[in-house]
Amino acid sequence: MALSDVKCRNARPTSKLVKLSDGGGLQLWVQPTGSRLWRIAYRFEGKQKLLALGSYPLVSLAEAREARDDAKRLLLAGIDPGRERSLRKAGSAKDTFRSIAGEYVEKLKKEGRADRTISKVKWLLDFAHPTIGDQCIREIDSATILTALRRVEVRGRYESARRLRSTIGTVFRYAIATARAEADPTIALRGALISPTVTPRAAITDPKALGGLLRAIEAFDGQPTTRAALKLMALLFPRPGELRSAEWDEFDFETSVWIIPEARMKMRRPHRVPLSRQAVSVLISLREISGGGSLPFPSVRSGSRPISDNTLNAALRRMGYGKEEATAHGFRATASTLLNECGKWHPDAVERQLAHIENNDVRRAYARAEHWEERVKMMQWWANYLDELKSKNARVISIGARGKPAIRTTENFLTQPANLGA
Numbered sequence: 001m002a003l004s005d006v007k008c009r010n011a012r013p014t015s016k017l018v019k020l021s022d023g024g025g026l027q028l029w030v031q032p033t034g035s036r037l038w039r040i041a042y043r044f045e046g047k048q049k050l051l052a053l054g055s056y057p058l059v060s061l062a063e064a065r066e067a068r069d070d071a072k073r074l075l076l077a078g079i080d081p082g083r084e085r086s087l088r089k090a091g092s093a094k095d096t097f098r099s100i101a102g103e104y105v106e107k108l109k110k111e112g113r114a115d116r117t118i119s120k121v122k123w124l125l126d127f128a129h130p131t132i133g134d135q136c137i138r139e140i141d142s143a144t145i146l147t148a149l150r151r152v153e154v155r156g157r158y159e160s161a162r163r164l165r166s167t168i169g170t171v172f173r174y175a176i177a178t179a180r181a182e183a184d185p186t187i188a189l190r191g192a193l194i195s196p197t198v199t200p201r202a203a204i205t206d207p208k209a210l211g212g213l214l215r216a217i218e219a220f221d222g223q224p225t226t227r228a229a230l231k232l233m234a235l236l237f238p239r240p241g242e243l244r245s246a247e248w249d250e251f252d253f254e255t256s257v258w259i260i261p262e263a264r265m266k267m268r269r270p271h272r273v274p275l276s277r278q279a280v281s282v283l284i285s286l287r288e289i290s291g292g293g294s295l296p297f298p299s300v301r302s303g304s305r306p307i308s309d310n311t312l313n314a315a316l317r318r319m320g321y322g323k324e325e326a327t328a329h330g331f332r333a334t335a336s337t338l339l340n341e342c343g344k345w346h347p348d349a350v351e352r353q354l355a356h357i358e359n360n361d362v363r364r365a366y367a368r369a370e371h372w373e374e375r376v377k378m379m380q381w382w383a384n385y386l387d388e389l390k391s392k393n394a395r396v397i398s399i400g401a402r403g404k405p406a407i408r409t410t411e412n413f414l415t416q417p418a419n420l421g422a
Helices: 004-009 060-075 083-095 095-108 115-133 142-153 158-177 185-189 207-218 226-237 240-244 277-289 311-318 330-342 347-353 361-366 371-393
Strands: 018-023 026-030 034-044 047-055 255-262 271-274 395-399 407-408
Touching: 004 095, 018 060, 026 060, 034 060, 047 060, 047 083, 060 083, 095 115, 095 158, 115 142, 115 158, 115 395, 142 158, 158 185, 207 226, 207 371, 226 240, 226 277, 226 311, 226 330, 226 371, 240 311, 240 347, 271 371, 277 371, 330 347, 330 371, 347 371
Parallel strands: none
Antiparallel strands: 018 026, 026 034, 034 047, 255 271, 395 407
């Protein structure tokens, strides 16, 4: 006789195990302890077997019947329901989001991605793991991912939430490529998050103000290595991390070239930087005071480690420049703006010096010229130009609110570059 919810609910334990049948092999086992457990009895290849479904009422009568019907369909197809469940569980344990994300991180390491990039990916994934880390990747839907993203977004970290969505998507695409997922549920979440307000890094692009900054750097009374780093940021405009982690053996003073290895470059390829006479002079002076180690810019705490990310920005703040006025990374925007505005140099030469890569795939395939000779001349011109801004007809006329000097020059050096040489 078929079971009913009332009969299941009212089943009372006895001193022995009681088996209540619902038909088709589905049974409710009432244990002497009072627990009520669902079991499916079936035969496969002549052997009697049992399949556990869970306890009542956590697994309802209707759900137990549905599981029984699924097991019958497997038996008709010649598949052992118990073995199929074991394989599925093993696959689920192996195919969790956490495990596949770990594989993806290992893939990035083998591809030679920068340690900083890998650390950022792992940091982002740590936000996702509490919500979806232990779930089988095939069972994760868009709503569940959105829950993980909202936990980041609610803290006001809109950019981190956006990047987390992208990173989760890359893990899903890796799972699709390795036949462990069928779709990327993050695609449905485009537009679901709050868009972050993008604030560009502050940079000084007015020649007069730039002259004031250069004089402030010259007068900086902090660590001599920090002052030298700021001078080189202005002269060479690399990314701050490329400069602060530089090593002495990267500089060739005979040919006046700095070769930044690919491991430290954002685009993962080595980059050559022509050294102007002024840059060489700064480096030679720096070598006498940097402690004789391998690093031009060692930390004050340890000669084996470079200065921190914040050292240069902190120096700018100490000189009176707020974060909305100047940043170490902003020297790149300064150079890019003024070099392009002067009209003396090919835009591609400026882009190559900034180590930018063409966004257009077709154009990138053909635009492989390094513009080296032009860049050598350009970097010397730029150094001469900075010297001129720093001293040419400039005089202090007032003290600003943050204590930095305001200057006045008598002519626009960009339009009338007098006697700079090559």
